[in-house]
Amino acid sequence: MLEARRPIVGVCAAIAALCGVLAVHALPALPSGVLVLALAGLGALALLLPRLRLLGWLLLGFAWCAWHAGIALDARLPSELEGRDVLVAGTVDGLPLRRDDATRFVLRIEQARLDGDDLPLRGRVRVAWYDGAPEALAACDRWQLLLRLKRPRGLVNPGGFDAERQALERGIVAVGYVREAEVDRRLGARAACIDRLRESIAAGIASRVTDAHDAALLRAFAIGDTRGLEQGDWEVARANGIPHLIAISGFHVGVAGLFGVALAWSLWAACPRLGLRMAYPLVRAPAALLAASLYGLLAGGSLPTVRTLAMIAVVAAMRFGRRGGGGPHTLALALLAILAVDPLATLAPGFWLSFVGVAFLMLALGPVRGRLRFLRELGLGQLVMTVALLPLSIAFFGEASLVGALSNLVAVPVISFVIVPLCLLAVIALLLLPAAAMLPLALAAAVAHVQWWLLEQAAHWPGAHWWLPESEPWTAALAIAGALWLFLPRATPARLLGLLLFVPLLWPSRPPPGAGAFEALVIDVGQGLSVLVRTRGHALLFDAGARYPSDFDLGDAAVLPALHALGVDRLDRFVISHGDNDHAGGAATVARAFPAAARASGEPGRLAIGADACRAGEAWEWDGVRFAMLGPAEAAADVRGNDRSCVLLVEGRAGRLLLPGDISRRVEGDVAGAAGAGPPLAIIVPHHGSRSSSSPALLAALHPVIAVVSAGWRNRFHHPAPDVVARYAAIGAVLVNTADAGAVHLAFPADAPPRIVARERERQWHYWREGMRGSPAPVAAASTSSQTASAALL
Template sequence: MLALAAGLLVLRFLPALPPTWLWLLLLLVGFACLFFRRVLPALFLLGVGWACLSAQWALEDRLAVDLDGRTLWLEGRVVGLPEVRDGTVRFQLEDARSRRADLPQRLRLTWRSGPPLHAGERWRLAVALERPRGLVNPHTFDYEAWLLARRVGATGTIKAGELLSPAQGAGSWRDEIRRRLHGVEAFGREGAISALVVGDGSGLSTADWRLLQDTGTVHLMVISGQHVALLAGVLYGLVACLARLGLWPRRLPWLPWACGLAFAGALGYGWLAGFEVPVRRACVMLGMVLIWRLRFRHLGVWLPFLLALDTVLLLEPLASLQPGFWLSFAAVAILVLAFGGRLGVWPWAQALWRAQWATALGLLPLLLALGLPISASGPLANLIAVPWVSVGVVPLALLGTLLLPVPVVGESMLWLAGAQLEGVFRLLGMIAEASPAWLPHAVPLWGWLLAALGTLLLLLPAGLPLRALGLALLLPLAFPPVDRVPRARVEVWLLDVGQGLSVLLRTRNHALLYDAASRFGEFDLGERVVVPALRGLGVRSLDLLLLSHADGDHAGGSLAVQRGLRVGEVLAGEAAALPASLAAQPCTARQWRWDEVSFSIWHWPQAGNGNQASCVLLVEANGERLLLTGDIDTAAERVLVYSRFSPPVDWLLAPHHGSRSSSSMDLLQALAPRAVLISRGWHNAFGHPHPTVLARYRSLPAEVYDTARLGAVHLRLGDRGAAIGLREQPRFWREK
């Protein structure tokens, strides 16, 4: 079983899928080894071959390249529960058909200001389709891997649509239940109750999710193994209790019935939650545990764990691309290690505390490897919230939902559940305020291996030799080695933030952020991309946050940056137009030096609009220059050239994302850059960069580095080297 799991997990670490003939050969060799009873290599090779075959099917089901960016009329069925936030509906469409082309089996679509949608409806839609593509930045969420793991073959934005047939099928029942739950008065926590009952997290606000993340309690509001196991445990315990009291029918063996009813309850809860990937995984794990309890208990506790692991991966090899897969199985393994083989029985309070600290400690290396936040307050928060939600909230929420047809009774139970949830969130808020989540610095491989070994030693039973050494091995996590930038050099990261801008400039002892990306409603790229990327790169504070101007695609994420990092000073081209809490000062001409690197700011005082008012920053390190231009247009460029603030530069950030109203030939001839950086979104609505502007760049000639094609771009100013795009790092699921 370990050999099979290892073969299936190899997929996660492949930079590229092997050619078809190779994985077919792996399958053939695997079957041959199995025939000759070489079981370990056989199962390993079969696991690798099956995983590669499954991944190849998913990649082949993506939207055709010639359809990328085109708008098509198509028909399909809404599946799952549509998510509604800020008037925007996001949902999945299956069985999509178009007269003009073959389409992937599953699409993920967005409809801004669209009408209400319900699971099971069939729609005719005009959709601007795109191949699965996400932002690529250091130490941030990999959206493309997430889409592939869900076998989404295309994304798209809806332009128009018409309903063909009303909702029908099981999905419509879930949607109706969600609608009724949102209509109940429950202290404003109807969204949280919906998350616990039908697995719909769209009713929780961004602030709620941030609070759960800061306290390490996200799993409480996601239907996963904890809630499924709770319901199954209640049903199992009920039958066992009746049997012990002599109230269970003697003609029915209690153990098979207890296991059967527990699994049936888990499947029912899973159906109510839509059988999303975490729920399917939880049901498989629970099924293996119940089979082990019924027939194979004498073989040890690791048997159901390995059976569940192999079963999940055989059913869906792409599950290993999702962080939840690793966290759920790791958490179970840690609990088995922490409680297995111990003598005696611990009091329940001691067992609950040990479970919390062991899980928090054991998941530490894994959270670090996955680039996820680490909550120091997690053990305390979970110690209080887990039993509160599991015992006090979930049963009331499920019973209240079941009894909604009964007047008053169902609503009263849901009201009580909402009241308790409000108490839970208030308590978590106090804990999070005292100890927010920690986004750690990326640790080198050797440091991570030492920390993982230290964690393992600390989880072993007390009294074993060298166990105390585990604390010393965790030191690389607390004091990670930092790759210091040499003097007279600047580490430059042009982050991939779509149709926006954010540039990190870091010298040996200082850090500057030029613009902070965009924010659309509650979707804040400053919080989701900029802060995690900077934290992962080792930036804990900013000496200067320089906002070129007040447009949302440049300053939208500034509050999130200020909240997530210590910011010394804020300068802005339109300081008066920014929130007062930023305390931004007006951008004026100034010069300074950090670590033998010179910085100069230029600003047009007579600017007629926000774009013209952009702060322009010139950076020079070891004779190599970089000019950051914000959104200045040709008029501001003309003034810039005449102001003598336009020496020849090596690197130029394309003004206004390469729009037609910028990058005049006068500016380019004065600057004569050898390379141009462009920050923009893939298939953006503005058509940036304009073809005529690209032609001007190539005529210089200048090499173009485009975040939409390359992801985040990294260079070291002062070394006179080339830039590198993160999308060039090989990942088999990543679009080129």
């Protein structure tokens, strides 16, 4: 009886420890070091009492995660060193990414100096080397570099990617760029480094496969090298629900493990005397672990890889210990192993997709016998994964694929049982006999080419991209409980009622503005501008942020996710104020997503997309809200550049919003005269707060009550200018900057003056979030307090 209960106890212990870790991630600030120590001690005592063991696991999970998080935050670059030039020595960690504008890589710092003094800065730094990065820069090289650094800080928007959370999870302590200086030099290379071998294999594949895209796919399938894949490739993958197959998945590692088992069987079959020393059943798990571990190293050690390796290691230990254990027990021990090594891995979406997906497969796919077992598991498995992972996909990425189950029916067997084995053979050949790699690479490239063509066709099917509005975290947990109910054993009554638990996630409550009211979202696009204006039944987008030479597109990275998160499935108008990149760079991406939107611009000739010209005097009304174009004036034909910006005034019953683009004081007087008197006004500060704009005459005429600056954190233009900030303060306007606050939500009710509803950086506050300028960040205080626990536990 005791032996039968152990698997259940192990599963419960793993779940309790995980709940403790999640409790840390739910906190706005980390607890003090003394409290962490106390909880760790109480957890250790509780483990000694049978009735309190689950509580002990929970407390230990909490304390362990809080301690790790404190160490990670303490390792970040001190705020006072931001913008300073730091001389560092370190090793290139991972594979450098070369683009036309820059070479990007991660440097693991081993030594840092500032003005000749040593700095206690260690860890991984994400670096960009612009204009002149040497071709010799390679994985595992040691370099001395002069870096301009800042703390990890990302854009914060509804539905947006959380770069600060990822930085914590991946151990990134700073980001920066190389300063061209005489001190920059190569120091040598590490003697033994797996990334150099990975880079050599990637080069071998690229030189033997003629089609560059096919070569990029094979590098991803073989060693997890996704540097050759473009944004469009990831869009195709997401539309088909197969990103887990492109980057090395746990299933691929399992295939490598089966290869190790087959090799061991061949050796024991060829030499039966080996069985006298060790029985073959005891050899299988270690052989699988060895082969899977070698492949996992070549694959870059992704989280699904580590999870699979942990499960294989648990099975191997059980085999040698003569102990039994089913799939749930094995998964629970693998979970405990990962939490013990790195509890911050729970911040990664891959952690949840991996463990939850495997858990549901174990639940739904019971033991099946017969010739059709594989087909049943493949078909039912895709249905299970689609339904079970739907809440997590929406919570993490804001979208799901309704064609993913069908695409995976073809992609899983083709990639896992054809392309990946061929790639593995090619990798072995490249290591032992390079000439023999041509055949498996040619076959794998041919299959991958056809497979990808099919996926590109499926990516255009209805439902390939299913976007859902942002909802509360509890709705995802409720939907997962509904999926669990659905896939319980057949004897469970009313299983279909589990579908009802998906309703809050799929149809979140988001009441629109009333008649005569509107709302606006100033999207955080860094040094640029993008503003969404919504009435009861219409939506307008003003500008779309920048697009950089690296192909990083704010239209795709910030604007579209924000629109989808707010439930905007149609744009009625798209205004691109003028042709500068920081306003129009993301316009093409937005136009592709909303092709039916009417487009207008102050400089249509400078755009990559078609648009009509904005004309002063044009006006229209939506749901009791009046929209009036105040500029540019047709009479000002000699006006160019920033002063050609479209200027839009939105007026509800009790409030107004002015969107002036990048106009300067040269035309601000005309704009103020055209705006005239009216209800209280909020203004998007012209030209990001440049000294050439926001003249005293404009502010005296309009007297805005709210002013929003859209600027980048520590931008090189030093926007907003101090004298501009002082002008708004002098008239009593509430001034907020997206660089500090993230996206800014504004409400313009029909019966009340305009107000700031939310600052996104505060709304999404977590202990890893960087603070706002001028106010103490809770994360900084919590990080400092963790030093006590760190010192004591070490």
